[in-house]
Amino acid sequence: MRTKYFYIHTFGCQMNVHDSEQVAEMLKARGYERAERADTSDVVIVNTCCVREKAEQKAFSMMGRLRRLKRDNPGLILCVVGCMAQQRGRDILKRVPCLDIVVGTHNLHRLPRMISEIERGRKGVTETGFHDSIASMDVVSLPVGRRVTAFVSIMQGCDNFCAYCIVPYVRGREMSRESTDIIKEIETLAVHGVKEVTLLGQNVNSYGKNLAGGQHFPALLERIGVIPGIERIRFTTSHPKDLSDDLIRCFTTIGTLCEHIHLPVQSGSDVILRRMKRGYAAGEYLEKVERLREVCPDISITSDIIVGFPGESDGEFQKTIDLMEKVRFDNTFSFVYSDRPGTAAEGYDKKVKRDVQIERLTVLQSLQARHTEEKNRKMQGAAAEILIEGFSKNDRTDLMGRTRTNTIVNVGGSRDLIGNLEMVKITETYMHSLRGELLAKKEALTC
Numbered sequence: 001m002r003t004k005y006f007y008i009h010t011f012g013c014q015m016n017v018h019d020s021e022q023v024a025e026m027l028k029a030r031g032y033e034r035a036e037r038a039d040t041s042d043v044v045i046v047n048t049c050c051v052r053e054k055a056e057q058k059a060f061s062m063m064g065r066l067r068r069l070k071r072d073n074p075g076l077i078l079c080v081v082g083c084m085a086q087q088r089g090r091d092i093l094k095r096v097p098c099l100d101i102v103v104g105t106h107n108l109h110r111l112p113r114m115i116s117e118i119e120r121g122r123k124g125v126t127e128t129g130f131h132d133s134i135a136s137m138d139v140v141s142l143p144v145g146r147r148v149t150a151f152v153s154i155m156q157g158c159d160n161f162c163a164y165c166i167v168p169y170v171r172g173r174e175m176s177r178e179s180t181d182i183i184k185e186i187e188t189l190a191v192h193g194v195k196e197v198t199l200l201g202q203n204v205n206s207y208g209k210n211l212a213g214g215q216h217f218p219a220l221l222e223r224i225g226v227i228p229g230i231e232r233i234r235f236t237t238s239h240p241k242d243l244s245d246d247l248i249r250c251f252t253t254i255g256t257l258c259e260h261i262h263l264p265v266q267s268g269s270d271v272i273l274r275r276m277k278r279g280y281a282a283g284e285y286l287e288k289v290e291r292l293r294e295v296c297p298d299i300s301i302t303s304d305i306i307v308g309f310p311g312e313s314d315g316e317f318q319k320t321i322d323l324m325e326k327v328r329f330d331n332t333f334s335f336v337y338s339d340r341p342g343t344a345a346e347g348y349d350k351k352v353k354r355d356v357q358i359e360r361l362t363v364l365q366s367l368q369a370r371h372t373e374e375k376n377r378k379m380q381g382a383a384a385e386i387l388i389e390g391f392s393k394n395d396r397t398d399l400m401g402r403t404r405t406n407t408i409v410n411v412g413g414s415r416d417l418i419g420n421l422e423m424v425k426i427t428e429t430y431m432h433s434l435r436g437e438l439l440a441k442k443e444a445l446t447c
Contacts, residue, residue, distance in 0.1 A: 003031075003032075003033055004031065004032050004033070004042040004043070005032065005033050005034070005035040005040060005041045005042050005043070006024070006027050006032045006033075006034060006035065006041055006042065006043040006044070006045065007034070007035045007036075007037060007038045007040075007041040007043070007044050007045070008020045008023060008024060008034075008044075008045045008046075008047060009038070009044075009045070009046050009047065009062060010047040011046075011047065011048055011049045011055050011058055011059055011082075012047070012048070012049025012051065012055055012082070012083070013049065013051075014151060014198065014200055014236060015151075015153065015156075015200050015201075015202075016047050016048075016049055016082060016083075017151065018141070018151035018152075018153055018200055019047060019081075019082065019105075019108060019136070020045075020047045021141035021151065022108065022136050022139040022141050023045060023047070023081065023108055023111060023136075024141070025139050025140070025141045025142065026108075026109065026111065026112050026136075026139060027043070027111075027112060027115075029112075030112045038066065038069060039069055041076070042075070042076065042077065043076075043077045043079065043115055044066060044069070044076065044077070044078050044079065045079045045080075045081060045111075046059060046062055046063065046066070046078075046079070046080050046081070047081050047082045048080060048081065048082040048083055048084035048085055049082065049083050049084065050083045050084040050087050050166055050170060050340070051083070051165070051166060051167065051340070052335055052338055053338035053339075053340075054338075055084075056084055059080075059084055060095070060096070063078075063080070063096045063099070064096075066078055066098070067096065067098050070098040071098075077100045077101070077115055077118050077119070078098060078099045078100050078101070079099070079100060079101040079102075079103065079111065079114075079115070080092055080096075080099055080101070080102050080103070081101075081102075081103040081104075081108060081111065082103075082104075082105060083105060083166070083167075083170040083171065084170075085102045085103055085104050085105075085128065086104030086105045086106075086128050086170040086171075087166065087169065087170050087341070087342075088102075089102060089104070089126055089128045090102065090124075090126050093124050093126065099124075100118045100123070100124065100125065101114050101115065101118060101125050101126075102125075102126045102127075102128070103126075103127050103128075104127060104128035104129070104130075104170075105134075105156070105170060105171050105172070106129065106130050106131045106134050106172060107127040107128070107129065107131075108136040109134075109135035109136040109139070110127050114127065130172045133175070134156055134175060137153045137156060137175075137177055138177070138181055138185075140185050140188055140189070142188075142189070142192050143189065143192050143193060143194055146193070146390065146418050146419065147193075147194070147389075147390070148193060148194055148195045148196065148387065148388075148389060148418065148419040149194065149195070149196045149197070149198070149387075149389055150189050150194045150196070150197050150198070151197070151198050151200050152182060152185055152186060152189070152197050152198070152199055152200065153177065153200045153201065154176065154177055154182055154199045154200065154201050154204060154207055154220065155174060155175060155176040155177060155201035155202070155203075155204065155206075155207050156171055156172070156174075156175050156201065156202065157171045157172040157173045157174045157175050157202060158171060158173070158174060158202040158203055159173055159174045159203075159206070159209075160203065160239065160277075160279070161277065161344075162266075162276055162277050162278060163275060163276050163277045163343060163344040163345040163348070164276060164306065164309065164337060164340065164343055164344075164345045165340070165343060166340040166341070166342065166343055167202055169342050169343075171202060174202075174203070174206060174209060174210060175210060176201075176207050176208050176209065176210055176211050176215070178211065178215075179208075179211075179215050179219075179220050179223065182199075182220065182224075183223055183224065183227070186224055186227055186230060187227055190227055190228065190229035190230050191229070193419065194229070194230070195229065195230065195231045195232065195387060195419060195421075196230070196231060196232035196233070196234065196387055197224070197230060197232075197233055197234070198233075198234040198235065198236065199220075199224075199233070199234070199235040199236075200235075200236065201235075201237070202237065203237065203238070203239045203242060204217055204235050204236070204237065204238060205217055205238050205239055205242035205243055205244065205247060206239070206242050207220060208220070216246075217247060218244070218246040218247050218249075218250050221233065221235075221247075221250050221254055221257060222250070222253075222254060224256075225254040225255065225256050225257065230256060231256060231387065231421060232256055232258050232387060232404065233254070233256050233257045233258065234258050234260060234406070236262045237262050237264060238261060238262060238263050238264075239264070239279075240263055240264070240265065240278075240280050240284070240285050240288055241278070241279040241280045241284075243263065243288050245291070248288075248291050248292055248295050249295060251292070251295055251296040251299060252295050252296060258404040258405070258406065259296055259298050259299045259300060259404050259405050260299065260300040260301075260302070260330075260404070260405050260406040261292065261299060261300075261301055261302075262301075262302045262303070262304075263285075263288070263289070263301055263302070263303055264303055264304035264305075265282075265285050265303045265304070265305060265323065265327075266278060266304060266305060266306050266309075267282075267305065267306065267309065267312070267316070267319075267320050268282050268319040268320035268321070268322055268323030268324070269282065269312070269316035269317075269319040269320060270282055270283075270319075271311070271316055272309050272311065272312055272316050275309065275310065275311055275345075275348065276306075276309060276345070277344065282319065282323055285323070286323070286326060286327070289301060289327055298405065299405070300330040300405035300406055300407070301327065301329055301330060302329055302330055302331045302332060302333070302406075303327075303329050303332045303333075304332065304333050304334070304335075305320060305324075305332050305333075305334040305335075305364065306334075306335060306336075306337050307320075307334060307335065307336050307337065307357055307360045307361045307364055308336050308337045308352035308356060308357030308360055308361070309337045309345070309352070310337070310345060310348035310349065310350050310351050310352065311348065311349075311350040311352075312352055312360075317360050320364070321363070321364065321367060324364070324367055324368065324371070325367075328371050328374075328375070329368065329371060329372075330371075330372065330375050330405070330406075330407075331368065331372055332364075332368045334361060334364050334365055334368070335361075336354070336357040336358065336360075336361050337352070337357065369431060372431060373429075373431060376407070376429040376430065376431070376434060377429050379407070379426045379429055379434055380426055380427075380428075380429055381425065381426060381427075382425070382426050383423055383424070383425055383426075383439065384403045384404075384409065384423070384424055384426060384436070385403065385404060385421055385422070385423055385424075386401030386402055386403055386409045386411070386421070386422055386424055386436070387401050387402060387419075387420075387421055388400070388401040388411075388413070388417050388418050388419065388420050388421075388422055389401055389402065389418070390418055391415075392410045394410075395410070397412070398410045398411065398412060398413075399411050399412070399413045399415075399417060399418065401422070401424075403434075407433070407434055408432065408433040408434065409424060409426070409433065409434045409435070409436045410433060410434070410435055410436070411424055411435075411436045411437060411438055412437070412438070413438055417438075422438055422439075423438075423439040424436035424437060424438055424439060425437050425439055
């Protein structure tokens with residue numbers, strides 16, 4: 001029997017990347033093997049994102065390219081999964097008739113069966129219903145090759161309904177996994193060589209609200225912190241209004257918890273934060289940043305910022321710039337606002353003109369570039385611990401690792417160092433990465 005191959009292209013966030021890993025695990029269990037290219041595959045899967053308009057445009061552009069592959073190979077099975085599939089459902093089939101399968105966020109576990117149905121001659125299969133549980137969240141995606149880092153979903157969905165955000169409509173309401181299942185998964189990953197786990201959820205701070213027995217995020221971190229073999233813990237994403245003192249204290253009490261937090265602020269203006277329905281004021285955000293730095297002075301703080309939200313005047317935008325100057329983020333992910341269908345902000349007045357949005361984004365990103373470069377330059381000559389994850393993307397003769405504060409460091413060294421925690425001296429600094437040299441054991445001990 002001929003081996004069948006699948007190819008997955010993923011758009012969007014780390015949760016989408018992990019969803020793709022779980023889909024791959026399910027297909028491998030059915031005898032499929034992963035291909036490096038779409039044109040050598042029997043099944044092509046596009047995992048989509050619809051948080052921003054640009055992500056949708058990219059997904060439809062790729063579907064257009066796949067149409068040509070389908071024309072040359074009518075037996076090719078084309079699947080669209082994820083958030084955009086959840087939002088648009090059968091409308092995607094109408095727009096791209098060559099597609100075979102559209103699967104939403106709660107139904108990824110059904111994809112292998114749906115592929116079998118297409119192979120038997122069924123046409124245009126769609127699954128976009130929401131369920132009381134999400135079976136795919138419990139699929140353990142084992143590391144491939146010598147990979148030493150892994151994503152672990154601890155929850156999915158969101159109950160916040162921020163005015164601009166489509167996540168509650170495409171991921172559903174908050175749904176947490178049982179802590180025992182999470183612990184078992186991480187223990188399994190550790191046995192297979194994983195040294196670092198990143199816990200995923202739309203709002204990890206509210207983990208456990210739908211579970212019995214008082215399960216909550218700080219307690220989960222404490223249990224993960226003692227799992228043998230796990231050297232580092234990260235998590236994303238945190239909502240500022242739910243960042244508790246108990247969670248902040250975890251950065252001092254759990255030795256394996258890395259000194260990094262992604263804490264989206266979105267705007268520095270209280271007027272805009274209220275319109276966004278974020279549930280906190282800029283001053284409250286700054287107070288939490290101050291508490292984080294009191295507890296953990298070396299913590300790296302990154303953030304998300306939306307530019308040009310409806311009603312954002314020059315003065316309101318300046319308040320965001322002022323907040324950035326006060327916090328001095330290590331990095332930010334910034335975007336111009338775009339309407340998302342079905343969200344409250346879609347109906348807001350006072351829309352900001354596109355050219356003004358772009359101008360403000362340029363100003364903001366230039367400021368962030370200066371802050372990031374300043375942070376990185378302070379690392380010049382310093383010693384840092386990195387977990388060596390693999391080869392550098394830009395130069396296969398180099399190894400790549402990350403500091404505990406989540407900065408990439410490229411170093412020279414042999415492949416047998418992959419998976420090791422190594423001390424390095426930072427010799428060069430760049431905008432998005434650092435260059436280091438490995439320290440001898442004796443040198444590392446004196447750092």
